[in-house]
Amino acid sequence: MTMAILTDRPATSRHTAPAPKPRRNHARTLRRLPGYLCVALLLVVVTYPLLWLFLGSFKTQDEFLNGSTTALPDSFTNFGNYSQAWSSVATYLQNSLLTVVPALALIIVLGTAAGFALEVLVWKGRQTTLLLFLAGIMIPGQMILLPLFTVYFELHLTGTLWPLVITYTATGLPLTVFMMATYFRAVPKQVFEAATMDGASIIRSFVSIGFPMMRNAILTIALVQFFFLWNDLLIALTFTTDDAQRTVQVGLLNFTGRFGVVEYGPTFAAICINVLLILAIYVFLNQRVMRGLAAGAVKG
Amino acid sequence: MHSVLGDRRSVAILLGPALLVYSLVMLVPMLWSLGYTFFTGSVITGFTWAGGANFSRLLEDPALPEALWFTVEYALVITAGQVVVGYLLALLYVFFLRRAGSIVRTLVFFPVILPTVAVALLFQKFFEYAPQTGPVNAMIEAFGGSGVDWFATPGNAFLVVALMDIWRSMGFYAVLLYAGLLDIPDEMMEAAAIDGAGTWRLIRSIVVPLSLPVLVSSLVFSINGTLKAFDSIYALTGGGPGSATTPLTLYMYQTSFAYGDYGYGSTIALTLTVLCLLVTVFIFRGTRRDTGLG
Numbered sequence: 001m002t003m004a005i006l007t008d009r010p011a012t013s014r015h016t017a018p019a020p021k022p023r024r025n026h027a028r029t030l031r032r033l034p035g036y037l038c039v040a041l042l043l044v045v046v047t048y049p050l051l052w053l054f055l056g057s058f059k060t061q062d063e064f065l066n067g068s069t070t071a072l073p074d075s076f077t078n079f080g081n082y083s084q085a086w087s088s089v090a091t092y093l094q095n096s097l098l099t100v101v102p103a104l105a106l107i108i109v110l111g112t113a114a115g116f117a118l119e120v121l122v123w124k125g126r127q128t129t130l131l132l133f134l135a136g137i138m139i140p141g142q143m144i145l146l147p148l149f150t151v152y153f154e155l156h157l158t159g160t161l162w163p164l165v166i167t168y169t170a171t172g173l174p175l176t177v178f179m180m181a182t183y184f185r186a187v188p189k190q191v192f193e194a195a196t197m198d199g200a201s202i203i204r205s206f207v208s209i210g211f212p213m214m215r216n217a218i219l220t221i222a223l224v225q226f227f228f229l230w231n232d233l234l235i236a237l238t239f240t241t242d243d244a245q246r247t248v249q250v251g252l253l254n255f256t257g258r259f260g261v262v263e264y265g266p267t268f269a270a271i272c273i274n275v276l277l278i279l280a281i282y283v284f285l286n287q288r289v290m291r292g293l294a295a296g297a298v299k300g
Numbered sequence: 301m302h303s304v305l306g307d308r309r310s311v312a313i314l315l316g317p318a319l320l321v322y323s324l325v326m327l328v329p330m331l332w333s334l335g336y337t338f339f340t341g342s343v344i345t346g347f348t349w350a351g352g353a354n355f356s357r358l359l360e361d362p363a364l365p366e367a368l369w370f371t372v373e374y375a376l377v378i379t380a381g382q383v384v385v386g387y388l389l390a391l392l393y394v395f396f397l398r399r400a401g402s403i404v405r406t407l408v409f410f411p412v413i414l415p416t417v418a419v420a421l422l423f424q425k426f427f428e429y430a431p432q433t434g435p436v437n438a439m440i441e442a443f444g445g446s447g448v449d450w451f452a453t454p455g456n457a458f459l460v461v462a463l464m465d466i467w468r469s470m471g472f473y474a475v476l477l478y479a480g481l482l483d484i485p486d487e488m489m490e491a492a493a494i495d496g497a498g499t500w501r502l503i504r505s506i507v508v509p510l511s512l513p514v515l516v517s518s519l520v521f522s523i524n525g526t527l528k529a530f531d532s533i534y535a536l537t538g539g540g541p542g543s544a545t546t547p548l549t550l551y552m553y554q555t556s557f558a559y560g561d562y563g564y565g566s567t568i569a570l571t572l573t574v575l576c577l578l579v580t581v582f583i584f585r586g587t588r589r590d591t592g593l594g
Contacts, residue, residue, distance in 0.1 A: 117315035143573055147332035154343070185320045278414055
């Protein structure tokens with residue numbers, strides 16, 4: 001297949017030449033057919049489960065149990081599932097927002113400042129400190145859960161959203177600090193030296209030059225961290241003790257078994273709400289999301 | 301010259317808060333967790349000194365080798381699957397779709413950012429046997445077979461977990477490896493093609509060797525993630541049937557919170573950490589040797 005495409009290269013560049021022979025075109029399409037089939041299969045594999053989920057969110061319990069699973073729903077205006085799902089998902093969404101947004105803000109401010117201090121400022125021990133942060137990327141979450149649970153319990157924070165905000169902030173820092181340090185490495189030090197010589201304090205040159213300069217990088221990192229925190233299950237599962245503090249993911253997990261019998265329609269609608277929210281972000285920021293996550297992997 | 305950027309007070313103000321939060325919430329608990337391995341009990345029941353009992357239990361516990369083996373098996377199978385499927389997709393992107401593939405890349409990447417819980421519940425329903433017959437079983441029945449209760453046997457449950465994890469992450473590895481493949485100079489490929497290299501020869505002698513660095517970093521990233529996998533398995537199979545799909549992460553969670561034994565839970569967490577460290581060191585030594593030769 002690859003060979004065919006490679007030898008095609010001169011052919012494609014010749015397209016500007018007048019009227020390519022029709023027979024050659026046929027042969028070319030035929031040779032590329034297996035490739036097209038692969039792509040078609042790939043797209044079906046990726047999109048069909050999601051499409052099936054979406055169609056299911058409009059079906060009634062009866063359609064689920066007695067109808068064909070691949071059939072279209074009887075009505076596309078059956079929003080009953082959504083309103084039933086929303087009655088509990090709304091609280092979960094609120095909890096997720098109340099934990100993820102403050103944690104994200106803290107991660108960005110603290111992480112960017114630390115990245116600046118580690119990369120731009122000159123002092124002894126900064127390499128060691130950077131390595132110390134790096135160690136945090138490797139530690140499994142299981143290693144810190146139990147002591148944290150004990151502390152939150154003793155401080156009577158269990159039953160509030162504070163344990164989640166605090167733990168999220170800390171777990172997001174290592175990667176953020178590391179990535180910010182890498183981004184600051186690309187900025188010539190003279191920029192900050194000049195600002196300092198002109199009489200700005202270092203703090204000031206961070207606030208009015210360093211931070212704004214990193215706007216783009218910050219948005220990318222914030223996006224990456226948002227997905228990590230929003231999709232987290234382990235931490236949310238450990239530190240939420242009752243239904244009132246459940247985040248979207250924990251709530252969704254408990255949603256299924258709520259009434260003993262699985263209520264398919266509302267469950268599908270609840271999963272769909274979760275998926276559609278992410279889709280809404282992805283539609284606008286997909287290129288940035290892809291670049292950000294790939295960069296996080298390569299550097300981490 | 302650098303001395304203007306060497307102000308200690310500024311370092312403390314900028315770095316202090318992050319370092320403090322990080323130390324208090326991650327480093328201190330990590331050491332504290334090491335301390336727990338010598339105790340038994342939980343925060344509710346109180347702790348009692350256990351000496352080395354947790355470690356001798358670790359050696360005798362029949363569930364531990366099982367969970368350890370599942371962790372390793374899972375990490376190897378999923379890592380291989382993710383990287384191989386991702387690499388095939390990347391080859392498809394580079395050589396077949398080329399610049400036109402942006403939409404395909406974007407679509408295939410979408411499941412990567414979906415919440416694991418949502419994907420797990422979707423797959424649970426997609427492979428369901430009863431009371432609703434999911435699409436997979438419906439298709440088997442349409443071809444004359446009889447439906448399979450996918451979550452009833454260890455082998456099938458593992459298969460569904462593997463398929464799910466590859467489905468939701470292949471787009472990520474494809475984009476990562478695609479970026480690596482794009483770095484290979486076009487002239488080199490054309491020169492080899494003109495010299496008469498066939499497709500497989502071209503892939504084997506030029507594409508694979510030149511994309512080796514990015515392949516290795518994908519492997520490292522993947523194995524690090526799969527050794528710590530928790531969400532997908534917890535949400536999809538809950539470790540079952542029985543404890544057939546229970547990795548160390550889940551076993552630690554159950555021991556600590558279902559049975560309220562923080563001491564033994566910490567000992568399992570330590571086992572997991574040591575495993576991650578060993579694998580990382582092993583990979584780094586392996587890759588250093590590679591670059592030394594190249």
